[in-house]
Amino acid sequence: MSSADETLEKIRTTVEQETPDDIEIASVTFEGPELVIYTPDARKVANRDRLVPNLAQTLQKRINVRPTQGALVDEQRAREEISSTIPDAAGVQNLDFDHDTGEVFIEAEKPGLVIGRHGETLDEISASVGWTPEVVRTPPMESSTVSNVRNFLKQERTERRDILERVGRQINRPTTDDADWVRLTTLGCCREVGRAAFILSTPDSRILIDCGDKPGAEGEVPYLQAPEALAAGPQSIDAVVLTHAHLDHSALIPILFKYGYDGPIYTTAPTRDLMGLLQLDYLDVAAKEGRAPPYESQQVRDALKHTIPVEYGNVTDIAPDIKLTMHNAGHILGAAVTHFHIGDGHYNVAFSGDIHYTDTRLLDGAVNDFPRVETLVLESTYGGKNDYQTDQADSERVLKKAINEAHDRGGKILIPAFAVGRSQELMLVLEEAMRSGDIPTVPVYLDGMIREATAIHTAYPEYLRDDLRQRILYEDENPFLAEQFQQVDGGQEMRQDIADDEPCIILTTSGMVTGGPVMSWLRLLGSDPDNTMMFVGYQAEGTLGRQIQRGQDEITLSDGSGPRAERVSLKMEIETVDGFSGHADRQGLETFVETMHPRPEKVICVHGDEQSTNQLSSALYQKFNMRTYNPKNLETFRFV
Template identity: 45%
Template sequence: MSNILEDIKKTIIRRLPEEVQVAQVEFEGPEVVIYTKNPEIITEKGDLVRNIAKDMRKRIIIRSDKSVLLDPEKTIEKVREIVPEAAEITDISFDEVTCEVIIVSKKPGLVIGKFGVTSRAITKNTGWAPKILRTPPISSEIIERIRNVNRNNSKERKKILQTLGARIHQGTKHDSDWARLTSMGGFKEVGRSCMLLQTPNSRVMLDCGVNVAGSDDKSSFPYLNVPEFNLEDLDGIIISHAHLDHCGFVPFLYHYGYEGPIYCTTPTRDLMTLLQLDHIDIAHREGNPLPFTSKHVQKSLKHTITLDYEEVTDISPDIKLTFHDAGHIIGSAMSHMHIGDGDHNIVYTGDFKFEKSRLLGAATHKFPRVETLVMESTYGGKDDVQPSRNSAEKELMKTIYRTLKRGGKVLIPVFAVGRAQELMIVLEEYMTHGMIEEVPIYIDGMIWEATAIHTARPEYLSKDLRDQIFHAGRNPFMSEPFIKVRKPDQRDDIIDGKPAIILSTSGMLTGGNSVEYFKKLCDDEKNTLIFVGYQSEGSLGRRIQKGWKKIPLKEDGKTNVYYVKMEVKTLSGFSGHSNRRQLMEYVKRLTVKPEKIITCHGDQYKTVDLATSIHRSYKIETRTPLNLEATRIL
């Protein structure tokens, strides 16, 4: 590895201007970091570094050598002198390990400046490399917690990255002449998504989720006992998005000694942390503790590497990863993996939506190469035809109008991430334009914190929403009708009070506050329960969807029966998943035709039905493996 690093250092020095004083070149995870005594010369020539990185096919970061750093107090003065007041800086701190000045601002674009001129001025005048973060418009405990973990563990994190860098850049020992995919969860079922990608040189896990509706350990968690899986051999974990059925079991790996990286987008990291901690808390309160704790979530944070969309990154000796927008929830990503020297390209879609929504853009369908496509099939059955988003919105408004008119309350169980924010935007617009009565919209559970994370990452939202936030100065998430439920004793007042709309987790009524609302609202025919998301088999939501009128629930060691007299409505048009037509259209619209398509994340019938239709329509080889099967893809 030292020879590889030395060769890279020589190449970089040869390409840089002679006056640049290179103090050190290091691997830090997938990045090559250049420490220099005069970084301003390089930063003034942005194209130079970009071209070197492109030619070397490496991610290159420029940092100052510690010997040229300005004193922190003087640096703060200089930063405030350089950055316009309109940027509204809320905090300045320092990471002396990475030689970065961390600037938190309400308007980070002004800290960067046009074409990066302001941020370069900071480096030129202080030596510190600016790391620019957005001040969340809504205060976020999770974002603050993550920033503190990274700040307080900077030295440890650097050692982790250096160790990882040595592993990634060690060079290949074997030809990358085969690749295989082992199904460890989420095949011919929905829940506990997990698979292992193997090459002669690498072992990479794609997602590691839980089935929140599982009845026992065998049905709740991935099959980590497959013979080909060894924790010590794992090069990395790629997380497609933050829903628990894709990331909920990751802390377990750290509990049992995994020391490697997690790759995901920044919103996925933030939301994944939120949902994992909440999952642990709910399981503990319900007397079903999970086989890991919050300290393992914190440990995983130290090992998490965030990547932007379309950023090519080495993650093992023979695999390069590029994320693309999946359109499912904020930060959701399709993973494009380039194996070897052009030997094979595989895309794992994760959950995706091939349609624009109010919240997000449509999933990416343009890739340079794809030989194998692994795609979800949640709504892959031939009868899975969802109404348009517009007609779903109209039906939602009719149902709400009808309920409020008869003096009832509307309970909408939602996933904290994605559907909740989509509904908030819809409800805010319809109320603003007087199309439904203006009543309180109570936000309960993790939804408010998840929404705060959305407001902190507006660059990941739809263009229309970004324009509202950045240019019109209007943030619909902060509208007056939304009321955060802060304490449990507020719920009785809400239930006994005037007509209202309640958005509460969990989305499948598998636990959490939505179940408590359901128990107190279900026997009143004036009220309405609206499902807007997928209800997994075995969940309370699915039983109510099927028409159960007597619901037995175990509480405090005894079984209580609840009678469903409230109106029950299912609106599928708000799903973050593509329906059958969109799934077929997605394959048709791919810019390159895959040689093989593997379907996953769907009930057995839907997985097979979609695969059969793809083969019949597009003459592409399809596979529908079961859990525990290994499929050779190269």
């Protein structure tokens, strides 16, 4: 009997000892970080007060109770019973039965009506048909990504269960004695913005945190072949943890599967969907620009298949000696501050990922309250001593003033923005400003992935700010569906028509002007001094966006829709509006550390240029008397 089998047998014995005699335990198995208990008496288990929570506390496991096949009524009768139980107003779109797990997935426009008061409707469903109901929300905006991901995972259920079982056995393998060291190796994003990647190691486990590219620097990838990383073999990595979906953190995760990695990826559900969207677009852009992509779409599907969603605040076992908890980072939808609890209270490390400390129109600000943290790995994008952004109200005034001035000239406003995060923030600002009359109501054209990314936001309203969630779900006032927002879906011909037409606003990717439809818009609009180009997000060193922002007025454009290379003279107005970045500025970063509970002993400053990481590191040391570092790539820290 293998060690995992021995562990499972011990767990089953404990479950049977802790369960009343009238409840039969059919089987117990690992499924990823969860322990799954199959029983013909699932209803009795649910009705026994505190039985499952007490088992979870005793076993220190997340527990899922499922009915055995014999406890289920046939599917046709179950459909009829469920349909008659759920009120019509819930807007049920689909019932999907998983015969292997005894779960029925109920997709509905209003999940609250499916759940019922205190879960009464779900209890009634389970009691009448035996199946365990799981409720998913129908996105208020149609999203091909959400639909495709759900359908793909449904098709891959059998293989995915095999993956989860294998992962569960790996997590529950025996360990050596208490870990006597914890190490962190930097594989990228040190003294630079982009190619985020770290290896967190103990004697028993190795975790890869993020694996991104570097904007504007083709070929500069994380040091994955380092001895601490894939040089030891891809299967030496227990898990990948992804903080958020932006490509400088996620772009190269599929390449791990090309190299032979076959383990789990832990991230939030919206990050999983956005990751797939951005990675497929990454391949598409590379093909259009004549570059050889580093992986194929099959590896993107492999990554999705191996992803295990984690909800904010849930403590999740990801290795024999490491527990992960994700918290809202305030940066983009689903972005997480990742907290790692190592050993039995041995050491705690938190990675900020990218954070925004204060609330925005779209998201709540980053969480910085933890049970314990000895070391914080902190982003430093705006860590320079002069990197102070205007507050959001002032930023919105500047934005509206620039739009009004361009409109008075008869010009168009071109805003390159990240498809995920900044675009949705700007859509909320523009919708309100037009509704209140602060700016003229003109068409707002969405080019690239922006509309699809926006639809994914509405599929996960629980991750949005309360007031925005309320508007979308309960007040039938989805601001993202305002009639002025129009998708550019007619290619270059439609872009030309828009360029020849009346004043308008164009939101387009890419945010750093490194490719995508913004290149076409520069070709069409750049030579007209009545037009305005407005930067609202960080422009990394080496990107065309940074060059334009610094005043370069002769640029070379190359994309799949025009000549191989073309010189364009920029005569349009160039504006930079601070305050819309998804990153905390210098004050926000300092406040995040100052108010962090508990305040860490060490801070490692990463994800910023050399000046920013150095100045933030020095300031944190002087203000808070803590040990700080601004490492180079390929440095290793031993914490204990």
